[in-house]
Amino acid sequence: MPPRKKTAVIGAGVIGLAAAWALRKRGRDVVVFDQGGIGSGSSAGNAGWIVPSLSGPVPSPGLIWKSIKWMLQPASPLYVRPSAVPGMSRWLWHFWKHCNAADYDRGLAAVAALNARTLPLYDQLAAEGVSFEYHKRGLLCVFRSPAYMEAVRGELEAMQPYGYRIPEPLGSAALVALEPQLRDDLACGLLIGEDTHVRPESLTAGYAAALASQGVTIHAGRAITGFKRGHGRVEAVLTADGGEAIDEVLIAAGAWSASVAGLAGVRLPVQAAKGYSITVPSGDVALTRPLYMAEAKIACSPFDGHVRFAGTMELSGVNTVLDRRRLVGIRRGVGQYLRSAPSPDAGVEWVGMRPLTPDGLPLLGPLPGLSNAFVATGHGTLGVTMAPVTGEVMADLMVGGSSPQALSPFQVDRFSW
Numbered sequence: 001m002p003p004r005k006k007t008a009v010i011g012a013g014v015i016g017l018a019a020a021w022a023l024r025k026r027g028r029d030v031v032v033f034d035q036g037g038i039g040s041g042s043s044a045g046n047a048g049w050i051v052p053s054l055s056g057p058v059p060s061p062g063l064i065w066k067s068i069k070w071m072l073q074p075a076s077p078l079y080v081r082p083s084a085v086p087g088m089s090r091w092l093w094h095f096w097k098h099c100n101a102a103d104y105d106r107g108l109a110a111v112a113a114l115n116a117r118t119l120p121l122y123d124q125l126a127a128e129g130v131s132f133e134y135h136k137r138g139l140l141c142v143f144r145s146p147a148y149m150e151a152v153r154g155e156l157e158a159m160q161p162y163g164y165r166i167p168e169p170l171g172s173a174a175l176v177a178l179e180p181q182l183r184d185d186l187a188c189g190l191l192i193g194e195d196t197h198v199r200p201e202s203l204t205a206g207y208a209a210a211l212a213s214q215g216v217t218i219h220a221g222r223a224i225t226g227f228k229r230g231h232g233r234v235e236a237v238l239t240a241d242g243g244e245a246i247d248e249v250l251i252a253a254g255a256w257s258a259s260v261a262g263l264a265g266v267r268l269p270v271q272a273a274k275g276y277s278i279t280v281p282s283g284d285v286a287l288t289r290p291l292y293m294a295e296a297k298i299a300c301s302p303f304d305g306h307v308r309f310a311g312t313m314e315l316s317g318v319n320t321v322l323d324r325r326r327l328v329g330i331r332r333g334v335g336q337y338l339r340s341a342p343s344p345d346a347g348v349e350w351v352g353m354r355p356l357t358p359d360g361l362p363l364l365g366p367l368p369g370l371s372n373a374f375v376a377t378g379h380g381t382l383g384v385t386m387a388p389v390t391g392e393v394m395a396d397l398m399v400g401g402s403s404p405q406a407l408s409p410f411q412v413d414r415f416s417w
């Protein structure tokens with residue numbers, strides 16, 4: 001039997017781990033490298049929603065004007081730090097160019113098509129023995145104004161071919177009957193029954209345990225510092241203490257993917273879209289299902305023993321500096337929807353960086369210029385949702401060489417810079 005091909009996966013976030021799992025299932029000899037701990041990046045303190053229903057990309061019609069207005073408000077749902085603008089001006093220009101209806105609809109259709117496999121793949125993952133905290137209680141979207149609700153219902157139309165129903169609007173009394181913690185002055189809501197959620201830390205831990213049981217080594221605390229290249233290929237990945245010869249490499253380094261690809265001489269248009277969360281013991285706020293506090297853009301997830309409030313998007317470059325004003329914005333926003341918001345000093349505060357591209361769609365495919373290097377990143381607000389399907393399509397591409405038409409909107413070289 002020929003020796004198994006050896007694949008290095010760079011990044012032990014949910015995307016790298018999901019890809020490692022799918023590659024291992026197809027017989028690859030996989031080794032994973034992470035500069036920090038397993039699942040210590042954006043895959044840690046997020047809301048854990050599995051939401052094909054929300055497949056729309058971040059750049060959307062009307063966002064340009066809102067984001068310019070919000071630049072003056074550090075607690076707003078989307079904040080572009082003015083001092084960071086010069087360093088990301090080209091990226092921002094492309095991002096703003098994609099804030100139109102045609103690109104938004106195209107992006108939504110492409111992501112929705114991939115996400116059609118998402119819910120069955122999560123069930124399959126659990127059946128394969130990957131153990132994680134998994135809840136099937138739907139997603140309750142709550143609105144202070146009816147106009148926003150119509151936009152969310154519109155997005156669900158794209159999901160109808162994949163078995164999603166358009167839910168009937170719920171009035172304020174019905175919302176309080178479902179979740180007594182909700183305020184009684186909300187305008188309306190939608191219960192999307194199909195969506196699910198996980199505790200994200202348990203998902204990365206579950207993947208890591210399952211990979212270890214399959215003989216995959218995960219090198220935590222071992223950053224990739226370079227690549228040994230030759231004949232148009234990557235021959236080895238380099239670390240501070242040496243390197244490892246490999247047959248192929250997958251860059252899944254989240255918001256750091258641009259700097260990792262830069263080590264191979266390739267520019268990737270990935271920026272960090274920072275988000276924040278606060279996790280409190282569930283005794284403080286009792287909820288039965290995830291809530292989307294729509295106008296405030298806050299995600300709220302009940303886990304076993306805890307409730308997490310997550311949200312805000314901050315474009316301020318690749319850094320994990322925690323801006324407390326944004327956490328204040330989350331606490332204030334929660335108070336507009338729940339009878340009691342977490343008090344100013346309650347809970348564990350967290351900041352993470354979503355990897356974001358200018359059109360809001362992931363980069364999935366070969367790294368230009370190197371025949372055995374691949375990229376899976378840029379999942380923005382949907383990395384947990386799309387992890388299993390990303391793993392599957394990348395493994396099919398890397399092992400089987402198949403690149404279905406459905407992957408063409410995600411080509412790595414689609415931006416012209």
Ligand SMILES: Cc1cc2nc3c(=O)[nH]c(=O)nc-3n(C[C@H](O)[C@H](O)[C@H](O)COP(=O)(O)OP(=O)(O)OC[C@H]3O[C@@H](n4cnc5c(N)ncnc54)[C@H](O)[C@@H]3O)c2cc1C
Pocket residue numbers: 010011012013014015016033034035036037038039040041042043044045046047048049050051222223224225252253254255256257260273274275276277299310311312351352353354355376377378379380381382383384385386
């Ligand atoms: C507040 C918030 C809420 C969110 N809620 C949701 C949600 O409800 N549902 C959803 O689907 N998504 C959600 N997301 C988005 C989701 O968290 C991300 O899309 C996802 O975690 C990205 O995963 P990743 O593996 O690409 O990146 P990461 O998890 O950031 O992993 C990248 C890894 O690469 C490693 N790395 C970097 N450089 C190197 C190097 N040189 N060498 C080795 N390793 C390296 C890092 O240490 C890191 O561990 C949320 C994000 C935030 C911030």
